[in-house]
Amino acid sequence: MMNEKPSVLNVELAWIALPDGRRLAARLFLPADGAAVPCILEYLPYRRRDGTRLRDDAKHRWFAANGYAVARVDIAGTGDSEGLLDDEYVLREQDDALAVIDWISRQPWCSGAVGMMGISWGGFNGLQVAARRPPALKAVVTVCTTDDRYATDAHFMGGCLINDMFGWGGSLQSYGARPPDPAMVGADKWREMWRARIDDLTLFPARWLAHQRRDAFWKQGSVCEDYSAIEAAVLVVGGWLDGYTAPIFALVENLTAPCKAICGPWGHKEPNQGMPAPQIDFLNECKRWWDRWLKGIDTGVEADPAVRLYVMDTAEPVPLFTHRDGHWLGFSSWPAPEIAADTWHFGAWGLTPQAQTSGGVQIVRSPQTTGIKAQEWCPYGQGRIAAEGATDQREDDAGSLCFDSAPLTEPLMIVGAPVLRLRVAANQPQAVMAVRLNAVAPDGTSGMVTFGLLNLAHRDSHEFPEPLEPGQFYDVTLALKPIGQTLPVGHRLRVAISSSYWPMMWPAPGDVTLRVDLDAAEIDLPRLDSAHSLPTPVFGTPDGCEPGETLRHLEPTETRTIHLGIEGQTATFDIISHDGDYTIVETDTRIVSTRTKQYHIARLDPLACRTAVQYMVSYQRPDWNVRIETEVACRADALQFHLTGSVRTYEDDTLFAAKDFACSIPRDCL
Template sequence: MVFNIKDSEQRKVKTEFPRETKKVDHVWIPMSDGAKLAATIWLPKDAEESPVPAILEYIPYRKNDFTAIRDSARHPYFSGHGYASIRVDIRGSGDSDGILLDEYLKQEQDDALEVLDWITEQPWSTGSVGMIGKSWGGFSGLQVAARNHPALKTIITLCSTDDRYADDVHYRGGNILSSDMLWWASTMFAYNARPQDPNVVGDSWKENWLDRLENTPPFVEEWMRHQRRDAYWKHGSICEDYSNIQIPVFAVSGWQDGYTNAVFRLLENLPNESKGLVGPWAHEYPEVAIPEPAIGFLQECVRWWDQWLKGKDTGIMEEPKLISWIQDSELPAVNYPERPGKWVADHTWPSKHVKETPLWLTEGKLTNKVMDSEEFVLPSVQQHGFYAGVFCPFGQPGDLPSDQRLENGKAVVFTSEPFEETTELLGHPMFHAEVSSDQEQALLAVRLCDKAPTGESTLISWGMLNLTHRNSHEFPEPLKLGEKYNISVQLDALGQQIPKGHRLEVALSPTYWPQAWPSPKPVTLTVYSGKDTFLELPVRTPQSEDDSWGNFDVPETAKVMDKEVVRTENRTRHLAHDMINGVWKLEDFSDEGERKLPSNGLQYGSININTYSIKENDPLSARASCEWELTVGRDDWRTKLKCLSEMSSDENHFYLTNTMTAFENDKEIFKKTWKTDIPRDFV
């Protein structure tokens, strides 16, 4: 995960703003239990004479080093437009007190409410607050909004979700998202154990660090104890009761992001004043994101803040409910510097311009007519899925899916006739089918691809379903061998052009490693064609008056803080196939580089290696391992963490091992291993 600001010839760096600002470092916000949270604040210099609304970003990623560069581009920008912009490290992260025991705990929300109280009491505050955040910060904004603090008037949530079970990095379609479950847990395992800064907290840093090392839990253990949608996942999932959010929400994502789906649900369920924006981007802010086009997103934020925090009529409420980028068709590539296309506008969501259009399955084909019933057998090919790309791209080289012809021989594929006219898709494809299984536990993975006339196959959407969760993620039921079931698989939302002459492919399989942890036994599924087995496409009719939307300014940021590059970034993704032993292994290496900040002398870096392996015909051979090396320090104070997380399974249990080793000035000062086994629960 790289938190950086990419240089761009198209980005304007602003150095003059309507209000002159100052940065206030190392502000302590007291909590009622005696703990203190660490904050940095950017303020208009005259804010105490002329109070301003506040913008809060509340995340666990260390404001003094790890996000300092990105913070410098945005918070001074907001401050310069007349806001107090406040960046707070949540409890247990950065210089804040405590230990971070899990994601999105009630304690985290309670602390946020106290932060809001504190803001309203400051002499520079008008008492009106907005929250902004990407990923964890986007989740946090939604969750705090649902707590209805009177000072919180609006939020901007980017790359986030309203559903912690069904649409996050842990489980997808009732399957363990094995590409990310362990990886994200290992990430936070390492991140959370980093020390406070001695220059800020004083001599207590060492005692506090040892406490963090000893008591920072591997989150994966708790996540794996909740393999179905229970109260653990309902907490923090604002989809449980959308009516709890009564303020306007600006929801933002990109087609390469792992969290695009939430934008559509939020627009459908939140207050009418809420808006949505979906571009071509990966998991990043739209003013710096790739693929291009990036947009003047900070200007859009200021318009939103001015509307809801200053009471100005910025015209934003007369604009469309959803603005999205319909991508032109492209041949497959593992990264794109840009995605040509067009901005389109929909004034409602669901949109009256989108019609669900079916294509039925027949022998090897997708057709617009219901065909007689046929049977299609889907065998388990355990190595199916290695060319899927990563679940949530951050814009790094190699993130995206390869040519799906590399996968199609491991699945059963149905192909449409060439499209007779160019067609636009916007929303969720759905796959409906009548299926049976030869095992009590099985999954179905569905890939949707754009097939060019020259044969290349580009993955444009996908989805999967644990068939024991066919009726409920909370109350799974075993399959009866050979019994037919009608099931539906929602695929990820897309905004995609299918040109005249191109075809669509639907690929079906009971395996999708490493996205889905394999079923405990090899599975053979049977799909029955007929009226109940079809692909449903969200076909959008172009609207001439709304499909020339492009009123975005050139991207702007504040001046990014100075940095020294000590070690440059490097990324590789290697897939190896041992043909003698039938073992496939993917190694994803990401050296995120090392940087030094002249402003405070801090130097930090990270290296991550993720390995996924499986043996042909053996689902119980699946293995995932994630390694991290994190460094943070100064010339006279150096710390390093090495962490290794591993996951495997047999028919009845999952096995988890997490080891953490800590070094101070190259001397090992701590080592601990956590080991546990957890029963399988319908996964």
């Protein structure tokens, strides 16, 4: 880690004019010697001036000190950029990016070659813009990303509605309602821009929930629709704990452009800061990528394994998720020929590698509270990983249909995505299913290895779901989330099947009972027999620059509390996050933000499910004092989802503008 800021030219505000007259705000980091060099674009809605500023200082100053220009650009309608925020990943956002890349390539400080990088939103749009093939874009580094906006993003999983839709939707609602900085856009203009943003604001989760099938809405921006459209070289990075693990391997397998992957133990965080540890020298890995594809220097990246992944030891639940012991392995191709599928069978004797017959039919009717010990769908790993990760699974196992193996007599290294095949019937036309693969220690502790969700109406298609015929058996296949995990000797495998999984996913409208035909139940475990012939990649320790100076008035905190209502058999899960209270010294801006999420359900009543998310953020300077408060809430009956939302904005503690939302959306095989 560099202890001082290197000699870098920082341009606080550069305006990029778009063809329609709007202007996007950029912060530039340029080498001090004024040389024309390749430029790295990061394109986000998260406010470059006061949102990602400290992270940008640490990362982008480092790139500028190492021979690259960087443009950190606010998406239209966010930060200081003009225009309005239409939604996530819209075509207009991509069109604007094409104009930005063209502008960058023509600047005197740019050599004409451009790369894109980013985590999550910035990882998504890097791939989406690459699929548009702007001539100057030569390479992409995409972190915690997706290739399929429906199947692997914070809205649906396996056709099931996940509660992250409302948590993420509440966050985007808040970002869409925030004002530009008067120091950037002018004291005579910022209020006009702010009011226009609020007047135009929509209830984002309602827009997403109106598309419960994988229709054209989700196909736009899903690069899996045509992998061959991407010609830029792609480095894809992510973690086992993150919600976006599967696309890492899908991209390596399917892209025709040069593509390499790194998968560590991390949550939703860049791997130089990711948790659980160990972290890696991510910035130098990026530089190797940029040097090869933007400067034409042979850095050896083409000889790197196609996939470098971290195989974790054991599967203990938290608090051990702050660090995961394990080892790095390299695979020359994906799927990897070194990994074989071992088929395990279900039956009266539990889970065995030998086929069992006459296993009969077993039944599960899970309490709606099954899933309370789950991890977050997308843990962030920001020092709170013990709270975000899965805890001891025994409570959820008790509400599930479980199949255990005998204690393992030799270690079992699982690398890849387990695939489950079942013949299952439900008592309702609409049913959901959660499947967990756990490792049970000799003392009975049940640690989650991986999991999968399936809306049984989506058993054959996310685009054309069909209700179930109650009582009829269907053959279904479910790929669980990929994992790299070693199960030690003495542990038992456990497959746990449940008919609910709250609060991660929204329940089916009826109280579901599942019947499982054990004679047609099996799971393929991707087993790596031996790693002796595989390379063991070595990464350096994280490098970077010191971020800008801050004054900390209050450190971040988070509390998670579960309240059980004995008489009503209810459970309420409260998550209260305070992101801290601090002043960015360079801009003299004090920022306070808090988030509250509440999930509620009744043990035997899926229609009691409800979710509410509140955000508050304030920005204060001697000449500027604003506060934004937003709320998003959802409940459902048997036929419809009912959503409400509100925005309240204040200047100097006086109401500036407000907006309320309410709508009902029919349930569509959900």
